[in-house]
Amino acid sequence: MGLITGVCTFLYHLPQIYKWLLKPYYITSFFMTIAFMVVRKAPGLCEHLATQREDGNSCDFDWRELEIIMFLTAIVMMKNRRAITLEQHIGNLFMFSKVANVILFFRLDIRLGILYLVLCVAFVMTCKPPLYMGPEYIKYFSDTTIDEELQRDSRVTWIVEFYANWSSECQSFAPVFAELSLKYNCAGLRFGKVDIGRYGEVSQRYRVCTSPLAKQLPSLILYQGGQEVMRRPMVDNKGRAISWTFNEENIIREFNLNELFQKSKKLNKTRGFKEEQLNGSEPEEGSNELQPETIEQEQPTESKKDQ
Structure with missing residues (x-):
């Protein structure tokens, strides 16, 4: 069978x-x-x-x-x-x-x-391995935008991948991260990526080593209120990454994506209710009108073609 x-x-x-x-x-x-x-x-x-x-x-x-x-x-x-x-x-x-x-x-x-x-x-x-160019809801940061985006709204949780194009592990992980962004991205839970092979100062600022010997690429870091909450893989005292498998099941479990997504959906409803109160109007029953946050999520935030 x-x-x-x-x-x-x-x-x-x-x-x-x-x-x-x-x-x-x-x-x-x-x-x-x-x-x-x-x-x-x-x-x-x-x-x-x-x-x-x-x-x-x-x-x-x-x-x-x-x-x-x-x-x-x-x-x-x-x-x-x-x-x-x-x-x-x-x-x-x-x-x-x-x-x-x-x-x-x-x-x-x-x-x-x-x-x-x-x-x-x-x-x-x-001849380089082809990069993943499929659908995704991922924001691509530069060295000048990452700090601003992470601290823009303390209610938004960010999961950021630190990667380098020359890393075969990062290239293999790209479709997995893209699939997660399609399933879990919403106004209160966002997905981002930054190429620390291109922006070396970002790797120093966020303490992600680009050396192949350190085996820290890719690194996934969860940010809430602009502050780091957890990262995978974890790093020991010698600066070497503790072995961790980057598959969809491990990421969902370790980062509690299902729970984060449920909380983020409640945040969306709360925002929509407050906007209705400020506008002084109630949506008609059966209306198909979407909230601004929902409309925003219907289009990918950014793609590699924008880099």
């Missing part, structure tokens, strides 16, 4: 997956991943390659190459235990496959190893 459900889910999302896989980054990564296999199996080429097989068949993997491939498989499986999106799973596979290919090519022929390594460097410098 579980297999049937998985197949049905895959077929349902197949058009989206097909469109996603057609992006240049993933197409190039795929061919670089299978490069060694193609070279080892290519007719007319494999006959001239070195091999340690007892039968002398240079068109098949030798025992050392099989060991490296099996070790790669184990590493990818261990790494993907913490992956939360399909992009992370595929990204881990591509990354470790390229590392294994470098070792395999250098072992096979140093000239092939140097050529493949140069291609990997050129790929990293010229």
